Amino acid sequence: MAVRGDGMAVSERAPGQILSRELRAQIEGIRVAYPRWQRIVAEIGRCQEWGPLAAEPPCLLLVGPMGAGKSMLVGTYAQEHPAVLTEGGVTHPVVRATIPTPATIKALAIALLAALGDPRAASGTVGSMTYRLTHYFRDCQVELLILDVELLILDEVQHFRDRDNRRVLENASNWLKTLIKETGVACVLVGLQGEAEEVVRLNPQLARLFGAPHALLPFAWEERRPETVREFVAFLTLLEGALPLAERPDLSGLGMARRLHAASGGVMAHLMELLRGATYLALAEGRPTLDREVLGRAFEQRLASVRRGTVNPFRAESRREEAAAAETARGTGVSAGEEPGGGV
């Protein structure tokens, strides 16, 4: 009998039982480092590494649609490079902040100072805040603190566009450009695809620093491009091992993978919402693993309203789907993997 998270045998859990805080934290904290994620993480790592040596600060623009996992990726990166208290002071290799809205220079300066741990982040004029910031980054040593900042990550770059007239707020983006250039700190900007690029493109000096954007897109499922199917299946295989269930679920067989893709549209946020929801249901009901019945209910509870118009793929029974899964399996080399009997 598998024992998980809170020390209880999962399949002995009484139906309707409230899950422990630890178990919920474990489920909420699942992060899958799939190959595309790892490639972007490696690029960010290169920026950080090269920063001190490069003539110009190495910069990277990460874009993607809503819910693609951008914030989680950079958040995880920052967590893996935490501030450390040493004998000499604080080393703070990665500083991460969210661009406020409206993105005034003052609000941005406060957000950055707060991210650096300045206890008086909101005090002073814009000029004195900028002065403090530049010194934190450039001189590294301020009032007994050593802030060894190697990388600045700024999320929600599209906030640099005015919400009403969609114009880019030039003052704020110019201020950021000057900060990056003066301090020479490596920088990662993160934002919504289709908007973030424009913020960078319209400021030629920023554009020169950032180059072509890196995109974190939803998973595709195109049978004519078997690599898309293989990527999604690889992600699901990693996820199967991360869910705290008594029995490893079969998510990565082609039939189930196709359904999971149809349910989520390949969007990470939807996919994880569905799978977390199904895991909670299974654990609360003392089920050892996930099946189509639980996934179907989780889809209705968690996704039906945001995926309006999508037929519940875990309920819909279709022989055509089974035949298509077998057909795809031939093209991709992935097992068709539908559960015995196929239907619910």
Ligand SMILES: Nc1ncnc2c1ncn2[C@@H]1O[C@H](COP(=O)(O)OP(=O)(O)OP(=O)(O)O)[C@@H](O)[C@H]1O
């Ligand atoms: N690698 C991952 N492994 C597991 N879950 C993930 C992963 N990446 C993202 N998620 C899940 O997807 C959800 C959406 O991710 P996130 O908030 O990072 O998206 P985003 O691209 O920043 O969206 P937005 O544009 O709306 O800010 C997260 O809450 C998290 O649950």
Ligand SMILES: [Mg+2]
């Ligand atoms: Mg985000």
